[in-house]
Amino acid sequence: MSLSLTLTLSLARPFLLSLLGLSLVQAGTPGQSVIQRGAYLVQVGGCNDCHTPLKMGPKGPEPDMARMLSGHPEALKMPPAPQLPEGPWMISMAATATAFAGPWGVSHAANLTPDKETGLGGWTEAQFLQMVRSGRHLGQGRPVLPPMPVQNLRAATEADLKAIFAYLKSVPAISNRVPAAVEPVAAH
């Protein structure tokens, strides 16, 4: 499998996952715990689509649940993004579906597990809310980069965002330092 795929695969991924019969958590129902609500929202929001690396399985690419929500693998050093020819193709994607190259440069899916050093372990709920509301890295920095649909997540209620954060704090912590974003070549 080539290292880069096109956006088409990215958009098709939630559908592919459903074909594979993968259910990361069971959908919550009213009255269940906040964490279960968060798990439900993470599933239907497709967070795993980018934040859990794909690995090659017997039936093709499948999420590597041993690295659930841990973002772009630290060990996977990406070569320079392919230069796409003039035309309608815009975005390239790593085979893990955790790194994306486009007009904004190269973005890497963040580690959403509660690892203290490399994930959300050191985050407060207020910081998480600020990140979503501001659309800024760490709540105060550069814009959160595509394909993270932070502009959609911003429409979530505060209760739902808190539930998502509570769930993310409850999953197994995985130490994985995701590389920083890389600027577009044209900008250099």
Add this chain to the structure above:
Amino acid sequence: MRALLAAAAAALGLTSLAAHAVHAATPGAPRLLSQTGLYASPGRVDARHLAYAPQYPLWTDGAAKSRWLHLPAGATAASIASIDGRDEDAWVFPVGTKAWKEFRFQGRKVETRLLWKTGPSSWIFASYAWNEAQTDAVLVPESGAAEAAEVAPGRGHSIPSRTDCRTCHGEGRQTELLGFNALQLSPDRDPGALHGEPWRPGMTGLGDLVARGLLRGARRDLLTRPPRIQAEQPTTRSALGYLAANCASCHRGDRPLPGLDLDFRHTSRIAREADEPGLRTTLGRPSLFQPPGLSSSLRLAPGQPDRSALLQRMASRRPASQMPPLGSALVDEAAVTHLRQWIAALPMTPSH
């Protein structure tokens, strides 16, 4: 797909992230600047307000600025409420405090910002855009106003969104007036401060605040041992002062960003250069940022400006790397030159 393109446009700086924010309209902010209490009569600032100039100004695309603070009436009609200065690093302002900052480009007033303390833990943030006739300014929407003034060919100054106001000034009880604090108003002003504005007669400062009883609870030797960046060399003092003013609203030890351990905030507890966080948390420390053409960098690489991520990011106005990430469209070239020279002169084996 539309969501992806919208995110891409925001990341590329083509649209404001906050333009999509879901917020109610600012409660309580008057529609016109002339209704906020800044002026005693049209065009004439109320002489009771305290004019001030921080010794280390924030870079805003080279804007000329004027600033005023209003303290509300005190317990008696003739008195003025005072600032609680017991914590030198976090003054507490009385409810009713207002602070205005006027921004001018090419001699024209473009915007005036207002911070208004309406309760013990509530502040109103408002920005006003000046009209063409320069007679008054109108409240801008929550999402701010793009391209309010051209600051260079093809580059516009944008009035920040309310979300961006809070990004720097904080929220609730933690809201800060960044230019009105002990270091910024210290009588021990840094003659080498970048873009330093002269203190003019009639402006307030620490001495004035203490003499008029407007600052209570401050240490007794505040004026004989005034706040000062601790640095052995003048260039280090002005560099750290610049970083404190331009970076420390986000990068600060008392409210750390997760996983960064990056701090530029000078506090009253710092007594020697080696303890200045702008050095302690940067010198020789690896950076996640990858400068163009390099596989790795340090936050501050003594003697090597090109390997110093701090300088690379200051010199960028590309959305993915610019620092500060908001509030300016132009690189502060004077600051980049000053910090480049400072970093180049730092000893390769730092003594810190």
